[in-house]
Amino acid sequence: MNHQNVILSPGLYFVATPIGTARDITLRALDVLASADVLAAEDTRSLRKLMEIHGVPLGGRRIIAYHDHSGTGARAKLLEAIGEGKSVAYASEAGMPLIADPGFDLSRAAAEAGHTVTCAPGASAAATALTLAGLPTDAFFFAGFLPNASGARLKRLEELREIPGTLIFYESPKRVAASVADMAAVLGDRPAALCRELTKKFEEVRRAPLTELAAGLEETPVKGEIVLLVDRAQEVEVSEGDLESDLQAALQGNSVKDAAGIVAEMHGLPRRKVYQMALKMAKDS
Numbered sequence: 001m002n003h004q005n006v007i008l009s010p011g012l013y014f015v016a017t018p019i020g021t022a023r024d025i026t027l028r029a030l031d032v033l034a035s036a037d038v039l040a041a042e043d044t045r046s047l048r049k050l051m052e053i054h055g056v057p058l059g060g061r062r063i064i065a066y067h068d069h070s071g072t073g074a075r076a077k078l079l080e081a082i083g084e085g086k087s088v089a090y091a092s093e094a095g096m097p098l099i100a101d102p103g104f105d106l107s108r109a110a111a112e113a114g115h116t117v118t119c120a121p122g123a124s125a126a127a128t129a130l131t132l133a134g135l136p137t138d139a140f141f142f143a144g145f146l147p148n149a150s151g152a153r154l155k156r157l158e159e160l161r162e163i164p165g166t167l168i169f170y171e172s173p174k175r176v177a178a179s180v181a182d183m184a185a186v187l188g189d190r191p192a193a194l195c196r197e198l199t200k201k202f203e204e205v206r207r208a209p210l211t212e213l214a215a216g217l218e219e220t221p222v223k224g225e226i227v228l229l230v231d232r233a234q235e236v237e238v239s240e241g242d243l244e245s246d247l248q249a250a251l252q253g254n255s256v257k258d259a260a261g262i263v264a265e266m267h268g269l270p271r272r273k274v275y276q277m278a279l280k281m282a283k284d285s
Contacts, residue, residue, distance in 0.1 A: 003030035003056055008037075008087035011116030012078070012106070014097040015089050017046070019123045019225070020199035022053045029120040030054055036089035038081045040064040040074065042102060043093040050091075066090060068102050075106050082115045094225075096124040100144050100170050125198055126168050129227035132205050133193035136231065139165030146171070146179055153179065157186040162233060169228040176226055177217035183230060184210035191231040197224040238267045247278050256282050 013032050018024040033039065033047075034056045041047035044063040051058065066074045078088050090103055097103040097119070110117050126142050141163045146153045160167055167187075171179050176194070183192070192213055194206040202224065206213060210230065246266060250259035260275035267274075 002027055002054060003034040006031050006035045008032065008035050009116060010082055010085045010087055011118065012082060012110040013087060013089045014103065014107070014117070014119040015091040016096045016120060016122030016124070017050060017091050017094055018199065019094045019125045019128065020197065020203075022050060024123045024199055025050070025054065026120060026122050029122055030056055032089050032120050033091070035087070037061075037086035038064065038078065038088040040066045040078055040088060040090040041093070042067050042091070046093050047091045066102065066106065071102060071105060075109060078106065079109060079113060079115070082110065083113070094123075094125070096121065099124060099126060099142070123199070125170070125195075125225065125227050128198050129193070129195035129229055130166065130168060132195055132198075133166070133229040134207050135166045135191060135193060135229050137166065139232075140168055141165050142168045144170055146175075146182075148175065150178065150182065153182050154186055157182060161187055164232050166232060167230040169230075171226045171228055173221065173223050173226060176222065176228070177214065180210060180214045180217055180228065183228075184214050187230060188233070190233070193229045194222070195227040195229070196222055198227065200224070238269065243267070243269075243274070243277060244281065247274070247281055251278065251282065 013036060015029045015032055017029070033051060039047070039061050041063050044065050047063055064074055064077060066078070078090070082088055090097060090106060092101045092103065095101070098107060107117055130137055130140060141160070143160055146156055146169060169179070187210065189209045189211045192208065192210045194213055196204045206216065208216070243263065246263045247259060250262045254262065256278045257275065260278040261271060263278070264271040264274040
């Protein structure tokens with residue numbers, strides 16, 4: 001046995017679970033699962049199996065299902081249990097709770113009620129993929145799942161285009177080819193990585209520009225759990241001469257403000273900087 005029974009104070013304990021390999025669970029997580037008065041899980045079968053693998057007995061406790069369809073009723077039961085002085089452990093189906101997981105409302109409600117909320121951290125598909133992708137890690141943005149419909153997906157990608165960090169997405173194998181093609185169309189041919197079945201037997205990382213990834217997915221569809229990572233937009237150096245030339249053209253028939261806006265958008269530059277240049281050019285002329 002790798003766990004021990006500990007005395008837990010009343011409160012809500014979020015428990016990270018493995019994203020693949022069952023041994024990627026912390027000893028503290030096993031202690032919390034062994035000791036909590038009440039257990040809750042996004043997927044009760046997954047948690048029961050994980051506890052069996054690690055020899056953590058249920059000890060007469062039942063596991064309360066807490067997911068998108070049971071949230072309101074189950075949340076009230078769990079908060080009531082904490083209010084009665086019990087410890088409640090909630091486990092994600094895979095990875096860190098609240099990351100693409102229904103635990104957010106439970107966390108907020110428990111905190112607002114004044115209860116202790118803490119976490120036994122562990123594996124995360126997003127962080128694992130970021131480690132393996134070979135893309136910058138100094139700044140990143142987790143965007144979760146993109147919309148199913150192509151129009152909504154394209155709109156969301158437009159909103160994410162200028163974020164100055166590596167973009168991280170979760171995706172299903174059924175939609176991944178269409179999503180990568182849309183990324184290439186909206187974001188440009190940026191360096192990217194497709195990480196699949198992380199920590200599992202068939203773990204795979206494909207590192208390539210988006211157009212190459214899209215072509216590969218058309219030829220060879222993939223299965224399993226997928227994380228997509230895309231590099232930030234690369235800054236393009238614009239010479240002052242080119243800026244002045246574009247501003248002169250834009251100032252023909254446009255106000256200074258509008259001309260600055262057009263050129264700033266064209267080159268992806270801050271409007272204020274371009275506006276100051278346009279103002280000076282207008283005065284000089």
